[in-house]
Amino acid sequence: xxxxxxxATPPSPYTPDYPIxxxxxxxxxxxxxxxxxxxxxxxxxxxxxxxxxxPFDKAASRDFVASRSTRTTLxxxxxxxxxxxxxxxxxxxxxxxxxxxxxxxxRQGRIGYVFHPDHAGHxxxxxxxxxLLKLGFEELRLHRIxxxxxxxxxxxxxxxxxxxxxxxxxxxxxxxxxxxxxDEVIYAMPAREWRDRQEERARRExxxxxxxRARQEERARQR
Numbered sequence: 001x002x003x004x005x006x007x008a009t010p011p012s013p014y015t016p017d018y019p020i021x022x023x024x025x026x027x028x029x030x031x032x033x034x035x036x037x038x039x040x041x042x043x044x045x046x047x048x049x050x051x052x053x054x055p056f057d058k059a060a061s062r063d064f065v066a067s068r069s070t071r072t073t074l075x076x077x078x079x080x081x082x083x084x085x086x087x088x089x090x091x092x093x094x095x096x097x098x099x100x101x102x103x104x105x106x107r108q109g110r111i112g113y114v115f116h117p118d119h120a121g122h123x124x125x126x127x128x129x130x131x132l133l134k135l136g137f138e139e140l141r142l143h144r145i146x147x148x149x150x151x152x153x154x155x156x157x158x159x160x161x162x163x164x165x166x167x168x169x170x171x172x173x174x175x176x177x178x179x180x181x182x183d184e185v186i187y188a189m190p191a192r193e194w195r196d197r198q199e200e201r202a203r204r205e206x207x208x209x210x211x212x213r214a215r216q217e218e219r220a221r222q223r
Contacts, residue, residue, distance in 0.1 A: 113129055
């Protein structure tokens with residue numbers, strides 16, 4: 001029996017229609033002018049605590065900005081997008097996010113994010129990450145998207161759970177960070193769960209008919 005063919009992903013190269021807009025944010029390519037804003041949080045020890053890098057000095061921040069400013073288009077498996085996250089109303093750059101096209105053949109993606117701690121508590125990271133999931137599932141028609149994080153990073157785990165991603169793997173002592181062995185945790189979501197969540201969200205947000213109008217319609221039906 002012949003197996004069903006997988007839906008094709010968009011032809012490469014694929015460049016999103018920038019900026020990617022959410023309710024409050026613009027996600028756009030990193031530029032060289034972003035150096036100061038990105039260094040402002042990438043140099044902080046509390047930001048790099050759960051990352052696979054030391055706090056950036058200015059040279060490392062300049063290298064990061066220069067290399068990531070070219071990551072604007074997906075051409076083949078392994079390519080990534082590195083996007084600055086900007087609050088639209090103020091123009092403030094508050095973080096950067098990553099989308100990696102892990103496999104074209106298997107329609108797999110990966111997301112990541114780093115945000116300035118001074119802007120925590122406003123839901124910005126969740127909002128930006130949801131935009132990446134939408135890009136992967138609705139634009140690239142991927143089958144599965146995952147995120148990988150340090151096992152001690154409970155705040156990031158809660159963020160992924162708010163997005164509806166499930167904890168799928170726990171790799172024990174898989175990385176040596178800050179002088180000790182650390183666990184890595186993998187969260188993921190398949191496309192069908194994304195679709196289910198969007199349908200449920202649409203149902204919740206659908207405005208209910210005014211009670212007075214509903215009662216009038218009910219009386220009319222009873223006549």
